[in-house]
Amino acid sequence: MIYLRNLLSIIAFVFLLFIELIINTILNFDYFLIMPFFIGMFIISTRRFSNFYISVFLVAGIYYDALYSSNILGFSSAKFLITMILMNFIVANQQNNTYLDLATFTVGIFIYKFTYSLEYLNPEFLYQILISSLVNYFLFRILNITIGKNVLKQKI
Amino acid sequence: MKDGNLRVRNYIIFVIFILFSFSIMVLDFFSNQEISSTISKRMNFLIPSSVNFPDYLEFFDTELFQTRNNLINENIRLKNEVLELRKLKIENDLLKEELDANKNLIESVDSTNYFYIKTTAFIKNNENKYLVSGGYDKNFEKNDIVINEEGFVVGFVDKIFQNHSEIIFLDDVDFSMPGLDRFGNEYLIQNNGSQLSVYTTSVNELTANIDFIFTASIFDQPGRFPIVSLSDAKVTVDDNKISSNIDIEEISFSFTDIYIVKTNDLP
Structure with a gap:
């Protein structure tokens, strides 16, 4: 059962990563990116942090490196795991509030988008990361509120 | 206390897997990306490369053009298109002249x-x-x-x-x-x-x-x-x-x- 759950999680996150690439290719916004995969990663690392998800992000990273980029194999896996551990460390050691959440989200995106290219230090790229943080954090909050509202548990 | 210990244990396992990822990177780097190349050469079923951009955006059904109003609109559009084509013909003639001027360049491409x-x-x-x-x-x-x-x-x-x-x-x-x-x-x-x-x-x-x-x-x-x-x-x-x-x-x-x-x- 655990293996099946693990496999389903891997498929779900790989699909989410693929969706993220497709969305950003079609919409092609200059100022921000839509990052459903990163939102998923943020939820896991700050709300449901567990060893169970290591294999999920390891496989997702290998999938991305092997099929979508010229990165060295394992680069994205390491990046995803470092992002997760860092985001969890910031949130776990502070009192929970929206500003801290947003700051953690921005730091997470900054590491998540790291590339060994000159573009990483380009001011336009940094600007894009900041705008993306705000937009995606807003999407995360909407998702969080929606998930949090369990209609079956609501009192009539 | 128990939660703190569990978190530290999680961090240790995460760090082990980060090191594992780095070791894959080192292996791939020193094998001249042989590992990633082998994977990418053998896998072709996880990526829909035959999909074109226009395919994503095909929301419109051709049936929509069946109504009278749409036919009238289509007629107006075609009229505009003819006018546009006339403009393009003039532009085309100008470009032909430019092409002749760049003959030296064109001939050099075999x-x-x-x-x-x-x-x-x-x-x-x-x-x-x-x-x-x-x-x-x-x-x-x-x-x-x-x-x-x-x-x-x-x-x-x-x-x-x-x-x-x-x-x-x-x-x-x-x-x-x-x-x-x-x-x-x-x-x-x-x-x-x-x-x-x-x-x-x-x-x-x-x-x-x-x-x-x-x-x-x-x-x-x-x-x-x-x-x-x-x-x-x-x-x-x-x-x-x-x-x-x-x-x-x-x-x-x-x-x-x-x-x-x-x-x-x-x-």
């Missing part, structure tokens, strides 16, 4: 020695690089040049996968390509983020009268495809150096109609 594989960008990765359809299955090679419909070089092949390839386009910050002008001066064309910087690496004749920078066989490229036009750009001639800058915003091309140039080895 089209019989090359064949062109049509490809299209279908996905943009997290590093802002486009992936195009066709890879090992279509015999693409690293540094194969990519041209647009007008024959201008718009990029080159960087990494090849089984049925798709990563392209570095002119507007990518990693773009760097050597070129030659008609006087035999050698150039390096580099993207510096906001501009395309063109400067000489070897000078044969100092002149500002440069029209195009071409690909050349001396750089192991298919011969004489124009990379950039300096006709409208400001060319600076200093001591033994010719240079120019072109704004990236001025460069525009379609990602859907591009071609990979391959040398025809057959007799």
Whole structure:
């Protein structure tokens, strides 16, 4: 059962990563990116942090490196795991509030988008990361509120 | 306390797997990316490279045009289209004249020695690089040049996968390509983020009268495809150096109609 759950999680996150690439290719916004995969990663690392998800992000990273980029194999896996551990460390050691959440989200995106290219230090790229943080954090909050509202548990 | 211990244990296991990822990176790096190449050569079922951009956007059903109002609108649209075509005919005549003026350039490209594989960008990765359809299955090679419909070089092949390839386009910050002008001066064309910087690496004749920078066989490229036009750009001639800058915003091309140039080895 655990293996099946693990496999389903891997498929779900790989699909989410693929969706993220497709969305950003079609919409092609200059100022921000839509990052459903990163939102998923943020939820896991700050709300449901567990060893169970290591294999999920390891496989997702290998999938991305092997099929979508010229990165060295394992680069994205390491990046995803470092992002997760860092985001969890910031949130776990502070009192929970929206500003801290947003700051953690921005730091997470900054590491998540790291590339060994000159573009990483380009001011336009940094600007894009900041705008993306705000937009995606807003999407995360909407998702969080929606998930949090369990209609079956609501009192009539 | 128990939660704290559990978290520390989780961190340790995460760090072990991060080190595991780094060891894969080291292995892949020292095997000259042999591991990632093997995976990408064998896997072609996880990526829909046959999908084109227009396919994503086909929301409209042709049935919509059946109603009378739509037919009237279609008629008006066609009328406008005819007017537009007339304008295009005039523009076409002007371009033909320009083409005749550039005959020297056109004749220098021997089209019989090359064949062109049509490809299209279908996905943009997290590093802002486009992936195009066709890879090992279509015999693409690293540094194969990519041209647009007008024959201008718009990029080159960087990494090849089984049925798709990563392209570095002119507007990518990693773009760097050597070129030659008609006087035999050698150039390096580099993207510096906001501009395309063109400067000489070897000078044969100092002149500002440069029209195009071409690909050349001396750089192991298919011969004489124009990379950039300096006709409208400001060319600076200093001591033994010719240079120019072109704004990236001025460069525009379609990602859907591009071609990979391959040398025809057959007799």
